[in-house]
Amino acid sequence: MSIIxxxxxxxxxxxxxxxxxxxxxxxxxxxxxxxxxxLMSCIGMADWAKEHPDRAIACGIAxxxxxxxxxxxxxxxxxxxxxxxxxxxSRRCFDQVFLSCGYAKNSILIIGTDPGVTAEYNGxxxxxxxxxxxxxxxxxxxxxxxxxxxxxSAVLPQLKDREGVNYIRVGRKMYARIYSEDHPFTVGKGxxxxxxxxxxxxxxxxxxxxxxxxxxxLAERGVSxxxxxxxxxxxxxxxxxxxxAARTGRMVVAENHNKVGGLFSAISAALxxxxxxxxxxxxxxxxxxxxxxxxxxxxxxxxxxERILEAAEALLLNKRNQ
Amino acid sequence: MxxxxxxxxxxxxxxxxxxxxxxxxxxxxxxxGHIGGxxxxxxxxxxxxxxxxxxxxxxxxxxxxxxxxxxxGHSGPAVYAALALKGYFPPDMLKTLNQGxxxxxxxxxxxxxxxxxxxxxxxxxxxxxxxxxxxxxxxGKTGCRTYLILGDGELQEGxxxxxxxxxxxxxxxxLTVFVDNNKRQLDGYLxxxxxxxxxxxxxxxxxxxxxxxxxxxVRAIHNAIREAEAFGNTVHxxxxxxxxxxxxxxxxxxxxxxxxxxxxxxxxxxxxxxxxALHSIGKETSV
Numbered sequence: 001m002s003i004i005x006x007x008x009x010x011x012x013x014x015x016x017x018x019x020x021x022x023x024x025x026x027x028x029x030x031x032x033x034x035x036x037x038x039l040m041s042c043i044g045m046a047d048w049a050k051e052h053p054d055r056a057i058a059c060g061i062a063x064x065x066x067x068x069x070x071x072x073x074x075x076x077x078x079x080x081x082x083x084x085x086x087x088x089x090s091r092r093c094f095d096q097v098f099l100s101c102g103y104a105k106n107s108i109l110i111i112g113t114d115p116g117v118t119a120e121y122n123g124x125x126x127x128x129x130x131x132x133x134x135x136x137x138x139x140x141x142x143x144x145x146x147x148x149x150x151x152x153s154a155v156l157p158q159l160k161d162r163e164g165v166n167y168i169r170v171g172r173k174m175y176a177r178i179y180s181e182d183h184p185f186t187v188g189k190g191x192x193x194x195x196x197x198x199x200x201x202x203x204x205x206x207x208x209x210x211x212x213x214x215x216x217x218l219a220e221r222g223v224s225x226x227x228x229x230x231x232x233x234x235x236x237x238x239x240x241x242x243x244x245a246a247r248t249g250r251m252v253v254a255e256n257h258n259k260v261g262g263l264f265s266a267i268s269a270a271l272x273x274x275x276x277x278x279x280x281x282x283x284x285x286x287x288x289x290x291x292x293x294x295x296x297x298x299x300x301x302x303x304x305x306e307r308i309l310e311a312a313e314a315l316l317l318n319k320r321n322q
Numbered sequence: 323m324x325x326x327x328x329x330x331x332x333x334x335x336x337x338x339x340x341x342x343x344x345x346x347x348x349x350x351x352x353x354x355g356h357i358g359g360x361x362x363x364x365x366x367x368x369x370x371x372x373x374x375x376x377x378x379x380x381x382x383x384x385x386x387x388x389x390x391x392x393x394x395g396h397s398g399p400a401v402y403a404a405l406a407l408k409g410y411f412p413p414d415m416l417k418t419l420n421q422g423x424x425x426x427x428x429x430x431x432x433x434x435x436x437x438x439x440x441x442x443x444x445x446x447x448x449x450x451x452x453x454x455x456x457x458x459x460x461x462g463k464t465g466c467r468t469y470l471i472l473g474d475g476e477l478q479e480g481x482x483x484x485x486x487x488x489x490x491x492x493x494x495x496x497l498t499v500f501v502d503n504n505k506r507q508l509d510g511y512l513x514x515x516x517x518x519x520x521x522x523x524x525x526x527x528x529x530x531x532x533x534x535x536x537x538x539x540v541r542a543i544h545n546a547i548r549e550a551e552a553f554g555n556t557v558h559x560x561x562x563x564x565x566x567x568x569x570x571x572x573x574x575x576x577x578x579x580x581x582x583x584x585x586x587x588x589x590x591x592x593x594x595x596x597x598x599a600l601h602s603i604g605k606e607t608s609v
Contacts, residue, residue, distance in 0.1 A: 062484040062487075064446075064450065066450075068454060068485065069450050069453050069457065071451050073458050075454070077458070078461070095444055095447070099443070100444075100450065104451075
């Protein structure tokens with residue numbers, strides 16, 4: 001078990017991991033039902049659904065109804081896993097997730113695909129930059145962003161047994177390979193990818209690779225930057241965050257999400273109460289998504305290694321001037 | 323399901339009248355509440371809890387029970403009155419309606435009230451929850467039935483039709499849907515706000531088996547349920563012709579009766595009317 005990041009991608013697109021993991025989870029737990037809103041094919045589940053007609057429920061293009069059905073199934077002892085693109089799995093059915101599931105004490109595991117800029121050519125209509133904010137606002141919810149295939153495979157089986165609303169966002173395409181296949185993950189516990197004493201960069205999902213690149217460049221400049229993977233946005237690993245806040249005194253939070261309500265918000269709120277330090281966000285600020293390639297979008301929306309470096313340098317400049 | 327005997331017919335009418343009395347006490351103890359849409363489903367509740375549903379009030383979570391989802395969750399007070407009279411909890415508890423920390427919130431809550439099978443209140447959501455429950459009953463081969471009560475105003479919520487489309491498409495024959503067709507919603511008459519057009523035709527075109535009944539005639543309601551369940555094969559929708567505020571003349575005549583304040587004087591007048599109605603049951607034929 002280790003961190004094996006060397007800049008190389010996963011051997012297969014994440015879509016293959018998503019379908020393989022859902023199938024494995026369902027085959028190991030007879031109470032799992034898989035529901036989708038006409039996007040089974042998009043995560044490679046269509047064949048499995050045909051082979052398991054009693055375990056896969058095609059709900060049609062009706063996310064609110066799908067979530068309500070999942071709530072009813074949960075109240076009868078089933079464990080529903082529902083999937084849609086992140087925008088439809090969060091915004092489109094938010095009241096159903098909030099009331100029929102969270103408030104009603106029904107449990108659901110929601111997989112929202114194509115987070116943030118990974119929606120790429122589907123564009124701004126399909127680009128969830130606020131899903132974490134919405135899901136975090138539900139009392140008792142668990143909110144996760146998968147950083148690679150190893151993590152998704154390990155975390156989904158944990159999420160299926162958690163009570164309440166569980167939400168995991170994950171892209172369907174290529175991810176950088178960060179962790180070894182046997183790396184153990186615990187929902188609610190962050191990962192230390194790189195230790196450091198001058199600055200901490202916190203990230204999750206596709207921003208992790210950029211955080212590691214930034215830390216490597218900072219090292220060449222004589223700056224020791226720690227990199228943390230806070231893949232569980234809620235419940236936040238406050239112990240880890242506070243430890244690194246105290247150790248490094250400066251923190252950059254990089255996320256493929258709106259600055260409002262995501263990882264930066266969660267960390268800011270936690271540290272403001274216990275260990276206030278200067279923080280900078282590298283996140284999408286006060287704008288909607290748009291269409292384009294991943295490379296175009298990361299630049300257009302300000303989610304680059306360069307932006308992390310700028311934020312780090314700004315914090316370090318203040319530190320030197322003190 | 324056998325036809326109602328004359329004795330059971332009388333018993334159900336008395337049960338309905340008693341629910342109305344407990345409902346009025348319950349709402350009057352707070353001084354206000356959702357009275358109109360609660361009164362309009364009382365006769366249906368009497369038939370369901372009094373005769374049709376397999377339930378065990380001493381074991382509200384009995385797995386083999388039939389389930390009732392009251393999607394128009396603001397009618398919770400009527401359901402609580404029926405549950406109390408069936409022995410799910412002491413009738414005294416009805417006085418805690420909407421008080422802080424109560425087990426009887428204004429809208430139905432499965433996590434708080436013994437006998438409530440689904441949490442509702444955001445209109446339309448109970449429809450999907452009921453479909454999920456009916457689907458679970460089919461997957462579990464339990465033979466239990468699922469009953470869903472929708473408001474006619476509630477049908478303006480698109481989610482209802484998503485749920486109905488799914489249910490009919492999956493031929494969830496274990497699901498029976500009642501529409502409380504009282505023709506009024508919070509702001510006035512449906513016809514003035516959004517014309518519902520032909521509800522029966524709508525449900526038929528969605529693939530449902532549609533019946534109509536007088537929603538204040540327990541025998542008619544019971545017959546419709548019998549007919550629906552004998553038909554099998556798909557989702558049944560029973561359109562109940564009802565009056566919002568049924569049973570209390572002043573409430574019936576108040577257009578804005580969705581939620582009303584209830585003064586002690588009004589309560590006394592209305593209680594007299596309800597008690598007279600209860601005592602007159604069974605005496606009509608002997609006159």
